[in-house]
Amino acid sequence: MIFLLSLFTLLQFNTVIAIDNDLSGKWINEDKTRVLEFTQNSGIYEAIILKAEDNSLIGKKQITGLKKVGTSYKGTLHVIKKNKEMDCTVTIKNTNTIEIKGSYGPVSKSQKWHRQKQ
Template identity: 55%
Template structure:
C-alpha cells in the first residue's frame, strides 16, 4: 500500500511538471503569427506556421483573384522577432525575391525584399 501511494505521488508530480512545461510553451507564441495589413492598406495578410517556417497568406485584397495565395513563404525564425530566408511572391508579375522580416514593435513588421542588388522595405501593421 505504501509503495502504491509513493508511486502515485511520483506520477502526479511528474504529470504536474509536464503540464507546467506545456503551459509555458503555449504562453510564448511567435509574435509574427496573426493578421497584418500592408503599407498602403490594400491587403490583409495572415502569417501562419508551416512546419518550421512561416508563410503569409492573403486574406483580403482589392483584387479578389489573389485572396488565398501566399505572399511570403519559407520565413525562418532566427531569434525573437527576427525572420530570414523567406521568399516574397510578386503575384502580378510572376516573380519572386528573397525576404526577411523584423518586428520592431508589437504592431510593426519591417518586410525587406531583395532582388539582386536592389531591395525595398515595407512596414506592415498588426490588425
C-alpha cells in the same frame, strides 16, 4: 518577498518576448490595401493574402519559407502578377509592427505592416 517579485518580473518579461517574436495573425500594410495572415508550422511561417485590391490574389501565398535567422526571419516573397520570387526578410519592430523587405539582386524595397486588431 523579493524573490517572488523577481520571479514575477522575469515571467512577465519572458511573456513579452514570446509575443514579440510571434508573427502569427493578420497584418495590414500602411495604406490599408492588403491584409496578410501569417501562420506557422514547425517554426516556419508563410503569409496568405486575405485582402487585396485585385481579388484574384486573395488566398494566394505571398510569403513562404520564413525561418528565424538571428533577429529576423528570412524566406521567399512571391510577386504573383509578375510570376517572380525574391528574397524576403521580416523584422519584428514591436508587438504590433513588422517590416517586410523584398530584395532582388541589388534592388530592395521595405514596407511597414501593422497587426490588425481583431
